[in-house]
Amino acid sequence: MNLRRTIAVVFSAALSAVALVTPVGAQPVQTGATTTYQINARHDGSLVDTAVGAPPLSQKWSRDLGGNVSYPVVAGGRVFATAASPDGYGTVLHAIDAATGEDAWAPVDLGGTYWWSALAYGGGRLYAQSDDGVLTAFNPATGAKVWTTTLTPQYSFTSPPTFAGGVVYTGGSGSGGTLYAVDAANGAVLWNQPVENGDNSSPAVTAGGVYVSYACEQTYAFAPKSGEPIWHHRTDCSGGGGRTPVLADGGVWIRDGGMAPSVLNTTDGQARGTYEASGRSPAPAFDGRQGYFVDEGVLRERHSRTLETRWKFEGDGRISTAPIVVNGYVYVGSQSGRLWALNGATGQSVWSTDVGAPINEPDEQNVSEPLTGLGAGGGLVVVPASHLLVAYGQ
Template structure:
């Protein structure tokens, strides 16, 4: 039988001014559905594929809704439940501060919370009606998102250096730690008890990418693991001929685990089922994570963005911008958003690469630093009708 492909259509009514428009989002069969309506961790969702469907975000151009100066480098946002959550580097020495903002106004929903910790790294996740914040000393805390009340807190055991953002899926928070070897953790989101741990090589800088069938982490020299989510049982382990410290957050998209490596190995896509290399693509291993919309992948390398087909890895278009593109891209309703060290934000037509809107955010949009702890991990986010941009000390929200 031939390769028959059909398309699923999701239709949403979107209000633009006084006119009611019907917007149809098209998803290829076989592709994983985009996250709907909220950003819950680094690169939007538990797969880290940067893809969001939100009927409240109309087609660009967008307008600035609000801007906040939070006094220190700002993390990627979690956008959920009518609120925007970020952390910012403390102005008073080590540590970071957790901010909860009203998505409509940018005003504080509850008073900022000092997360403490050594250095200036921290990271967030959301799910199960809770917000989760992790500091670099391995203190993981669950907050009530409406009030800021602490629901539980746990200091993760056995390690002392934490640089892997947490990921929530199915009632579990997954994260990693390093210091003496490395450890992958699965934490019960309801009460903070550690369900299971597994040893990994290094444990640095790799936010777990999680699906119903696997937990994927990737470290130096492309050492990549897959574990069973409920038990932590090993599924596969991809080894190479070198070893070292550090890691990069993997992306799960179109049946592949997309890995990057700062040691010099070419970025690779591995089969989800067995970890075998499906292909490699030309890019610097220090480049930010790619984003995907079905079988269209968007990759930033050396200040330029390029589209590639997720199976053939052939490229149809390249966007130069100002040559200083810095962020991991995200895709919202088929439009690709990406920012620059110059402070420029673009929205591109994902199919053609044509820019349809750009704006000056007002400060440099820093690249995600997946190697150091001198600032919170940063990145773009969206949800609740907004595209949210951390730009150095600023947090800026755009919408209709």
């Protein structure tokens, strides 16, 4: 009986300790997998994967995919990425065994008019989208095609797809813009809605809304199931282009090249504040109310409510990637090919390594290459570095 009481007290204390270290403002965390651009459907760049362990990490494998590499999807014991075709226009889908770095199944030519494509994962399937609007679902274990659909009437696609709740969300442009909701089971379009344009904005999704943001910070929220408009944050201008929004701490974090980055309320689209950074900076990452922002080659930590900068890390002055946060450690890469892991609370560098090639910044404006970015899951941190895809773990 005394032993049982002792165990109960220890277990209760352990639960209390976990509660104390849970970040304020934290959303339900993504665990163990990268399923789309910037880790998850909120694009907040945050992942919990105890198999990764604390840095330092060691290189597990490196692959040259023959062309500039996209952000990875890491799930089900595999790492998926697309790469610009070395033989002309289009991209190639690669499926890599996460443990060995060998091909899990043969590469697939996705075609395409240019060199852009993007991936999402969910519901036991992998979804690949080309720049001409062909969306294909694959069996991730075998590479077999499950269904293919061509989204119309738009003809230019640069918004990475997002899976949530049995639906794949994406955007297209060409004549105006369209946001699509596609049934992940069969590829049927469930609904679509017109937007200012459909460029370069991967939908950020929660149970309460689908959020997209375009040029001049024209930002929308739609009901996930019906597609009914919830709100539209209007500004005095419009144009082509867009950037992926990030959902964190009740805010929609948006960026545009000609305006100060802003935070909107998820509920009504009203502006909560702006922060000092270039609108061309990559997407921020969040761990509760700790936000991590890369701008002009420097990483800064800001509180999500006060927007105050509390520490900064300059590295080599060429930090280029959108950051990600894995188990409280912030990972960023540089155009010099350097990868760092930092203590998210203090900004102290705890590990760095040379990946072997420049780590390109995410190009959210062009179709000259797949959209790149860091990923993690299954015990790995995965880094696209130009033509290379490199995995680190313990």
